[in-house]
Amino acid sequence: MGEATTGQTSSPIRVGTAIDGLVTELIEVGRRAVASGYVLASGGNLSARLPGSDRFVVTGGGTWLDRLTPDDFTIMSLDGDVVDGMPTPSSEWKLHQRTYLARPDAGSVIHLHPEHAVLLDALGYPIRLITLDHVVYVGSIASVPFQPNGSDELADTAADASRDHDCVILAHHGCSVVGEDVAMAFRRAMNLEHAAIATYRALTLGDTGLTFPPGRLPAAGHA
Numbered sequence: 001m002g003e004a005t006t007g008q009t010s011s012p013i014r015v016g017t018a019i020d021g022l023v024t025e026l027i028e029v030g031r032r033a034v035a036s037g038y039v040l041a042s043g044g045n046l047s048a049r050l051p052g053s054d055r056f057v058v059t060g061g062g063t064w065l066d067r068l069t070p071d072d073f074t075i076m077s078l079d080g081d082v083v084d085g086m087p088t089p090s091s092e093w094k095l096h097q098r099t100y101l102a103r104p105d106a107g108s109v110i111h112l113h114p115e116h117a118v119l120l121d122a123l124g125y126p127i128r129l130i131t132l133d134h135v136v137y138v139g140s141i142a143s144v145p146f147q148p149n150g151s152d153e154l155a156d157t158a159a160d161a162s163r164d165h166d167c168v169i170l171a172h173h174g175c176s177v178v179g180e181d182v183a184m185a186f187r188r189a190m191n192l193e194h195a196a197i198a199t200y201r202a203l204t205l206g207d208t209g210l211t212f213p214p215g216r217l218p219a220a221g222h223a
């Protein structure tokens with residue numbers, strides 16, 4: 001599915017290069033995403049833009065997100081070519097590539113399969129922003145119709161939606177979340193799922209309209 005076809009080399013990504021920090025962060029995000037239940041096994045994929053370049057590093061296809069090592073990453077160009085790295089890139093690499101093209105400010109794209117966010121979206125319930133953290137970190141949420149995984153259609157529709165929303169729900173599939181860096185993208189993805197959990201719990205209690213108090217939107221985040 002959706003493999004890159006040009007320029008692939010046989011060398012693993014080398015420890016000691018400028019991308020080490022990004023790979024280390026993505027390995028930690030993968031471990032925490034699985035441990036927290038935001039994705040299972042090899043579902044989802046993670047990437048980060050290499051600062052000041054037209055390249056990004058992305059998890060390899062079939063990699064389990066809680067078992068990532070530096071050899072499980074591939075460097076790609078924004079043209080869609082494999083630049084360096086042993087593994088075939090994630091079958092969802094186009095989602096990352098198109099999103100970076102649509103969002104020049106994005107330093108990281110995180111694609112997970114969060115249970116509650118996907119369920120609420122499939123049932124037609126909007127995910128509500130209820131707490132201060134939801135408002136500050138999630139901001140706004142788009143939803144795009146189901147498209148086959150790894151397809152140009154999925155990548156293009158999600159990337160287009162990301163122009164106006166940092167969080168995009170891929171119907172019956174998962175989410176695609178951008179941030180200026182890896183930490184913010186993951187923080188945003190976590191808060192998206194927790195907003196969905198809070199919305200789910202509110203619905204089970206019979207509430208259908210609770211949101212963060214209108215008119216009290218915070219000017220900035222807090223520590």
Ligand SMILES: [Zn+2]
Nearest residue numbers: 043044173174
């Ligand atoms: Zn997926």
